[in-house]
Amino acid sequence: MKLDDKRTPVVFKALCDENRVRILNYLTDGEKCACRLLEDLNIAQSTLSHHMKVLTDSGLVVGRKDGKWMYYSISAEGIDTATYYLNVLRANLIDSKKKSCCKE
Amino acid sequence: MKLDDKRTPVVFKALCDENRVRILNYLTDGEKCACRLLEDLNIAQSTLSHHMKVLTDSGLVVGRKDGKWMYYSISAEGIDTATYYLNVLRANLIDSKKKSCCKE
């Protein structure tokens, strides 16, 4: 099994920017309104909107619209998918160790 | 527990570029010489060197020098660290669910 070299970067881009990691940290206490994040993060509203798009595209965050508010939360499924990707690397690693150990 | 917003991006940058994911996939069959990667990947030598630096900085890959050759392999510890980071998000998520469930 190999990682998809197109999809994998999309998933992990969520974790490749300082502001997005800050957002994820905020979201770990639970679902938050975009307006709330905006107060805490000291970035422009359009910048936040951009980051939320990257985060939802990655699958690590899901958005829910309620009236004119957008609520964002961390997706357990998204994290599990990312974890699975890392396990793919890990599993192959174990296999290759086994191979070199048993064949000679 | 929160993710370090400086260190986390460094770790996951390993997985944020198509060529680096290809490199990681190659390395899953075991340790490989840089010259070997160079043959397979169709990128300039200086570009490969740059990517190997990003990968080793992340901790997901380790390098070993043997004479004039550099051998690279995936680091189980590096993958475990990255997995741990994802678990931090996951664990907080479970905690926050528990909180909202029990308090009201």
Place this chain on the structure above:
DNA sequence: TTGTCAAATCGAAAAAAATCGATATGATGT
């Protein structure tokens, strides 16, 4: 010491991403 080969570093160019202010959209309340 000199030549050769592998890899790293340098410097520049191209591509991608982050950021912002301004504007558009879309829901709500008057």
Place this chain on the structure above:
DNA sequence: ACATCATATCGATTTTTTTCGATTTGACAA
């Protein structure tokens, strides 16, 4: 219908990343 508020989109700028060719470094062998 209209004003208002939250968010998304647009367009432009700045910053970061990727990429390459050229050069340097460092190891080995003649």
